[in-house]
Amino acid sequence: MEKGVPIRSISRSIAALKAINEKGSLSMMEISRASRVPYPTACRIVQTLLYEGLIEQEPSRKRYRATALVQTLSHGFQHRDKLVSCARPHIMDLTREVGWPISIAIRVGRRMMLRDSTHSSTALTFENYYPGFTLPILDSASGKLSLAFAADEEREMLLGWMSEMPEVDLDYLRSAQAGLDVEKIRRDGYAVQGRNHYNRTPGKTSSIAVPIFNDGEFEAAMTMVFFVNAMKLDAALDRYLPTLKRYAAAISSDLSGDGGRA
Amino acid sequence: MEKGVPIRSISRSIAALKAINEKGSLSMMEISRASRVPYPTACRIVQTLLYEGLIEQEPSRKRYRATALVQTLSHGFQHRDKLVSCARPHIMDLTREVGWPISIAIRVGRRMMLRDSTHSSTALTFENYYPGFTLPILDSASGKLSLAFAADEEREMLLGWMSEMPEVDLDYLRSAQAGLDVEKIRRDGYAVQGRNHYNRTPGKTSSIAVPIFNDGEFEAAMTMVFFVNAMKLDAALDRYLPTLKRYAAAISSDLSGDGGRA
DNA sequence: CCATTTTATCCGGCAGGCGGATAGATTATG
């Protein structure tokens, strides 16, 4: 094996497990497509994950879903998660104050990934989203914010990198880039996404994201999600933006201070 | 490939990732030992996990730890976790009442696995433990409880299965079995473990576990952990057992009822 | 009812994955 070249079947099984987690459950054909492997290979990978107990078949259906055992693959990270330790109390308070769910997301590779959320602590949500859930960059408030606050070179590199993603339509990418007003986002200190599409209830929610800084550097996006039929985007901005900025500033302050040190 | 036989390298990488999560960070040699693969094989697996971004090397140290990205492997399970949905509000209330951390654990294979815990919500703990952390069955309060409430045949099968675990000393297993008073645990409705050894602060804590039922069937163990130097086991039982039983009964009631349905 | 898609399995082929051996670096011990 070449130095640094991954073991193919391991990478493929990771892709399969991520896809199953992302969608909640998938059929074998869907797993094959999502992880870009031939059907017989997907069958073997699924058999291995079943054998390890990480996934199970839904009763009476040819669909596969994660089991509780997947948490043995991820629990080791959490006890040194400074971002979440600082943010968690604040976003719990914020959800109590505004009612809507709040999430914290960072950019990982070419997507945004949730680091924490309060979806499970409010009734004002259609679905619950947990740390690990991912979102596209150009179609989410947090992604646009992250892109806007990136260094110019990093943004160009990232847009170039995204154009290489096999599932991305280049025409779409060009129009999404054209619609991204970096200057305006940086000046206003927020980004929005009308009718979120890339979640489990497409078109039913919209969102507003504000930045969290760590020693002046952009660290994460804090996003409030709300129902499209509850209020218009402009009304949401008028009503909530000041509050969101205030809470994000408090989190930034905690992150930059010595609060987390022993 | 035989039907049902796993892909070897996938199973090995899962073992390695679990071990890294379990200990927080490991050296290459430790990974090799913990996942029972030859050193060069451990190197290749680690390289693959690094390439996938699931682990990283600790700065200036030849030790590897999980990254936030591991959460993409596990988040899909949580949104249909009925046990935790029912238990979470109760154990949060319980930790507020007694101060000590509470955890919910189930048996998975030959070990106990945390499904939820309030360690991160109290100062009365040395370390934080998250869903996915595992414990041995015969050396934890929750494990003894689970074993005691198992059907006789299941218990025999499980004890036999544990004697096949490569890392278990048979002399130790025999003496642990001899010390397990199944009748007493079932009669008293709790199990204890003095000086917990299999956690990150061996010997500094003890624990009491009580059962959670679902329609009369044993479903999970609810455990309170406390400092050895704060009180003796007997004193802890006198002071806390009634409260623990009351909360566990409430969780059992919620689980058995229609509380979780839309 | 028929066309299409999905599920499931087979089996020949080969290169991906393997691990013992080796050398250098680091750590522990006397």
Place this chain on the structure above:
DNA sequence: CATAATCTATCCGCCTGCCGGATAAAATGG
């Protein structure tokens, strides 16, 4: 401080574990 033990890193010949196109049966949708 010297030496032994342990750990890290890599090599390379070997071979079987993993592969995927082909095929048939089952399931689904119009």
